[in-house]
Amino acid sequence: MIDYNVLGGKCNRGLSVVDSYKLLKGADVLGEEEMFLACTLGWCIEWLQAFFLVLDDIMDDSHTRRGQPCWFRVPQVGFIAVNDGIILRNHISRILRRHFKGKPYYADLLDLFNEVEFKTASGQLLDLITTHEGEKDLTKYNITVHRRIVQYKTAYYSFYLPVACALLLSGENLENYSAVENILVEMGTYFQVQDDYLDCYGDPEFIGKIGTDIEDYKCSWLVVQALERADESQKHILFENYGKKDPACVAKVKNLYKELSLEALFQEYENESYKKLIADIEAQPSIAVQNVLKSFLHKIYKRQK
DSSP states (O other), X not given: OHHHHHSSSXXXXXXXXXXXXXXXXXXXXXXXXXXXXXXXXXXXHHHHHHHHHHHHHHHHTOOEETTEEOGGGXXXXXXXXXXXXXXXXXXXXHHXXXXXXXXXXXXXXXXXXXXXXXXXXXHHHHHHHHHTSSSOOGGGOOHHHXXXXXXXXXXXXXXXXXXXXXXXXXXXXXXXXXXXXXXXXHHHHHHHHHHHHHHHHSOHHHHSSOOOTTTTTOOOHHHHHHHHHOOHHHHHHHHHHTXXXXXXXXXXXXXHHHHTTHXXXXXXXXXXXXXXXXXXXXXXXXXXXXXXXXXXXXXXTTOOO
16 A cells, blocks of 8 residues: 555655755765655655545545556555555654654654644645535636645645755754745745646646646636636636536637737746745845755746646
């Protein structure tokens, strides 16, 4: 069960703990024990991701994940997968206890994982009640709702958590880093907007999947921007065609996106976000922290997949 669900991804979040820790402490001064602890925290985040995905796939009634059937779709697994999700979450507490109990930052680590888990679950709830609840109603979709879902569901655990782990390992107090938290959550928001854009405009050959946000009635950045810019007749086209599996309906939505110049709008959003993030990063007093934040930003800026 662990091999099936924890492995198989790109491990970006886990590796980010190690990369950030090296930048904070200096790669040349880190001993084997320190590297082991950084890797262990990286794996805890990968475990957390596995727990979310196993349960997420059940809630979304998904079929595949990372190129194989979702865990609950595997014969003889079924809804035992719900309990497996709970077990994966509990492994984190046990890994932390085994390797970090007695460290001065042990309580802070537990608190961090609990808090991020709560934020992510809250984001998932917002997503479910906005996207799946009852009648399909595009009037529920706007920029504020999109932003809130993204920040809670994705940004905290994917961007803030790895850096927060590295800071705690380095002996830092997270209360002194609220500005860093804000920057990373903004970066996570920008990352998800890119994802929404690539779902529609990315090359399926290159990104490795065919986008289905329009068919799936997702609260995507593109649709909230379209709703904000559309006149009444254009809104009518959206309301009639968004969330339908029929390729002709999808084509009508994409055509409307073109009419509203959403590609150009995204390029503008990307450039503005980058400028603002760089300015905020360069306002940080610690050069090491600046380097961590810039390394994150440069990994995702203008990505194509």
